[in-house]
Amino acid sequence: MNRETAEPNVRSMPGENARRWAEAHREHAATSTYVYDFVWDLAGEATGPFCTDVDGNVLMDFTSHVGAAPLGYNNPKILDPLSEFDLVDPLKIAGQDFYVSGEGVGDGIPGPSGLMERLVDITSHYDMDTVFLSNSGAEAVENGIKICYDASEGQYGVVFQGGFHGRTLGALSLNRSKSVHRKGYPEIAGVHDVPYCDDAGCDAASCGCGFFTDDGSQLRSMLDPATGYVDPDSVAYVVLEPVQGEGGYRIPSEAFMQEVAAVVEELDVYLVADEIQSGMGRTGELWGADHYPIEPDVITSAKGLRVGATISRSDVFPDEGARISSTWGAGDVIASAQGALTIDAIEEYDLLDNATERGRQMVERLEDAAPDGVVDVRGLGLMLAVEFDTRELRDDVIEAALSRGFLTLGCGYKTLRLLPPLDVSEREIDLGADLLLSSIADVN
DSSP: OOTTTOOOBOSSSSOHHHHHHHHHHHHHSOOOOOOOOOOBOTTSOOBBTEEEBTTSOEEEESSTTTTTSTTOBSOHHHHHHHTTOOOOSOSBOOSTTSOOOSSEEETTEEOHHHHHHHHHHHTGGGTOOEEEEESSHHHHHHHHHHHHHHHHOOOEEEEETTOOOOSSHHHHTTOOSOGGGTTTSOOOSSEEEEOOOOOTTOOTTTOOSSOEETTEEHHHHHHOTTTOSSOGGGEEEEEEOSSOSTTTOOOOOHHHHHHHHHHHHHHTOOEEEEOTTTTTTTTSSSSGGGGTTOOOSEEEEOGGGSSEEEEEOTTTSOOSTTSSOOSSGGGBHHHHHHHHHHHHHHHHTTHHHHHHHHHHHHHHHHHHHOOTTEEEEEEETTEEEEEESSHHHHHHHHHHHHHTTEEOEEETTTEEEEOOOTTOOHHHHHHHHHHHHHHHHHHO
């Protein structure tokens, strides 16, 4: 498959083989999130955003597996350095204190230690020097709030409405996106929430989300030492996504972030930036927080990093042995190598600039077309969203796009999200825009 000329080519979607695979999978699989019956053929041709399914359909994937495949399929920027790696068994080693010998997993290929070294380097502007690797984003968040509880001895946490932080019980307690995620489950006590900005251009005077008030903000009023209803000395953390993901790709304003930064600094409260979806170059900066005047004390990462990571300062992490631990996260040799090589590729190939330019291109294409039923087009880098006037229209567009071989995802209530590979080309953005606009026209 030639990436420079590839285009979607669909006979039927899903085809007979995909339906059979999906039915067999669901025979024993627990009910979970469902989008559509897309079954990637691992042996089929695939490159960049293009892949082949088990029925021979060529598809264009602008989901990047919800950001977990940041460079798309079979990208040589990742595969070439690994091509001569002599695989061994086991490929996962137990825990933070079992080590991989030598430089990494092969000649010059970084392993867990190399990944942690790179993570410290790309968070050094926040004075971070310590990393804990785990299996997933939810674990990264869990460990993020755990170290804040430990370092502060506080009992309360503050989250933002619309936020999503994972599906383990602790992370679920922080979620404020959809009730289905946490209804009926026990929760961490003492988690309070305030509104999250939904207008990237607002200021304190024009804010419509309810965050800003005559007295400053709901966050400030809640934590006011004299008049607030939560003792700031008992607050272990404030956790937020620099750009909300599951909650609808909501991009906050500079004023909102300035107020958050001012409050946590004045009251000396730890700020946790959940970068599971917005990090690793997705927004055109390595971290979504880099766009804003905030200074996170903890960054949590996963998805595009291939493993979970909690990154902070040594003075925030506990010194006591076994206070935090993970069986496999620090020992996923291949995943650590992929994460480290992804960081290297972002830097070597100027993918932050590419994300900014190609994201702007997609927004301009969609805004210029002004399709019926679209109420907003927004994005930061290649974290892109199209909001429709109804949920039904959004869902119909996703199905219409699928029939054309174009993979997209929903988020929020009536928003469609696009996550192209970080090295997506100008041609591929134009092709994706054409496919999306045609899909919208199909259902209008």
